[in-house]
Amino acid sequence: MRTEFPAKGTPWEDLKRTMVDMGANDIDWRHGRNGMYVFYAGEDVLRVAKEAYTLYMSENGLGPMAFPSLKQMESDVISMGLSLLNAPEDGAGSMTSGGTESIMLGVKTARDYAASLGKNTVQAEVVVPFATHLAFDKACHFLGLKIVRVPQAEDRRANVKAMEAAITDRTIMLVGSAPAYPFGLIDPISDLSDLAEKHDLWLHVDACVGGYLAPFVTMNGTDLDIFDFRNPGVKSMSADLHKYGYCAKGASTILYRDKSLFEFQKFDCDTWPSGRMVTPSLGGTRPGGAISAAWAVMNYLGVEGYRAKAKIITQTRGKLQAAIEAIDGLEVFGDPKLGIICFGSPDFDVNVLWGKLFERGWFLSLTTEPKGIHLMMTPAHEQSVDQLISDLEELVPEVRASSENAEAPGFRYS
Template sequence: MTTYTLPSRGASWAGIKGRLAELQSLDWSHRDGRLPLHCYYANDDVSQVAAEAYAMFASTNALAPVAFPSTRQMEQEVVAMALGLLHGPSGSAGCMTSGGTESIILAVKAARDFAAATRPRKQPNIVLPRSVHPAFDKAAHLLGLTVRRTALQPGYRCDVAALEAAMDEDTILLVASAPSLPYGLVDPIAEVGQLALRTGTWLHVDSCIGGMLAPFVAKLGYPVPPFDFAVPGVRSMSADLHKFGYSAKGASLVLYRDEADLDYQYCRFDAWPKGDYFTPTLAGTRSGGTIASAWAVMHFLGEEGYLATTARLMRLRDHYIAGFRALGLEVLGPPDLAVVTVTAPQANIFSIADDMRERGWYMSLVAEPPAIQQTVNLVHEQVAERYFDDLAAAVQQGAARAAAGIEAHDARAVVTY
């Protein structure tokens, strides 16, 4: 561990700011278009709104809505707007969280506690496709559940028959993705919903990447498989606001078809001197900054703004798909939204990624099958042509390496997200 101590004397803000700039220089820029994931951009005005709204409410605490009623009102309005986009019926509800992982943990907790209250199991388990986010395994570890991951269809979507075969009387939760992170593909959620209804099992749809994008993609006329509360059987959802909702990090949503289910995620405690203590999420203190940022961006863009941004985004996505295919690369899917995963049938894709990295591009890798990945957002408009010029050279170099018998690294050594 690095040894570091508190300075004996305070420094000037100018000096501190300079040091912060030095530290920031170590990071990949989220604005030059060379990051294929992690950051999401609509335009400069949206980024400014997100940052200024955050700063205005950074010191408020959503743990105390009586002291800061603004945070409760904004959170309720953000949840209501999201439920409107995701076909939440009358009586649906939800809350904001710090990110997709927290949203997922809370939904799994709600499903576990509902099962314990209604029909306790000896060894409760959750069943999900192999492509589902590892946050579910983290949730299961924390909550004392077993995870059963099932094989996928040849097209990398959930195999519903495999899900059903993995279920037993102790199964409390089914999971599907809209879309999955490795492949950018929406699972056949309508079919999973029918399985959930037939077996009386809770179904959660993880739409952290797609929840704030898919509704607008569908309104623009692109084919989007049914995935939200319009699907019978979908009982809860997770959707990130800090992805294609364009708010400041970290802001996510956990949503329920029925407000009664929200109660199972809550934590209440009164066996201490202070009295009743209530938290709706895992966190106690929650900065109102993230809530205000999401609220402000959603009002700033409105439906018209989101549609315009999404139209540009999907044109750019199609440009990337065409560019990959023109170089002889295979696009898995086709993608339903903006996550594009690409393999190289005639070359070593990791050799290509190595060469792209040498050319100054951050590369997102997929282990199974060996692939590279691009989560397209509007910051990539400015660099798309340069990207494909470099990629063409990298594909050529990758073929030369393969001919020379030079091996690339193992993706498992680097793939973390």
């Protein structure tokens, strides 16, 4: 039944109570019961994000002239992102509402850059590894491009040789991820960078998940392949602040190795009676709160704070990984080094295990090829990992012994 527009207002205190009650059945992310959607880094970080968000909630990022405050904050956020990801001095970019928008803009910019070189960009091709986020399909769909997905290598990362074989005279762009969402693995970005340079193609690195985590994992001493702008073929990167940046939702960054490339992102229009508008991102109005919260959280944590969070995440993921590898019938996919871990089984249907974990209050996600259970670990999982391990130890022999199959996965995005 359709909800009627209320004839009269309701006092805020009553509404607040109702809204809190509405959340009673939501997943318990504060205690690390989720494998996705919320990146909880503690009450203190959350408080900073909330207070900073409300400070500039009414202001509008569309108006840098009216709000030099937001202009400065966005410029600081972008500068911090560029330096963290080792962009050249001339690097540039903008904040966006999230990973999908950053990707959409990265693809649009690559397309318009290719067009500026005289290439035909109608249904031009974007070559991506199989595990690349489907935001690229969305971007290609919206932009009149064709996405070409290439099967991954045996180690479940990008197969650079196969990607080279997929390049045609219609190709304008290559993509690698750091890491790709399904298995949490960083693609061989330096090889992709060489490939992009060899064929004179745009390489975008999707670091939506790893952009604000992997640099700190490296600083903590883990040897990761170089995935950022230090690879000369990398023209653009997407990196989300509302994931491992622990910022309020609606915050990501799209970054370019130089200002001239960023120019292709902007939409400059003067066709209506209200005057010229130059917008860098997809939206018109942009929430000031997402910008101010990002600025505040980044300054609140600093490198020291992010390193401390990264340490908790990698230690917790390592603990879970070791426990999974010790359980008969389970195997971890690939060799994850960040916060994502995905595991499956050669001898039973992990969708059944997912269902049993769900019944015990775990909200994890699933992969389909191969079937796997997936989680994106945050600092909150430090407190829940032992329980998850003991649930797995208890449930796996039970599921293994039964011949149950779950035809339809219990998890869905919609």
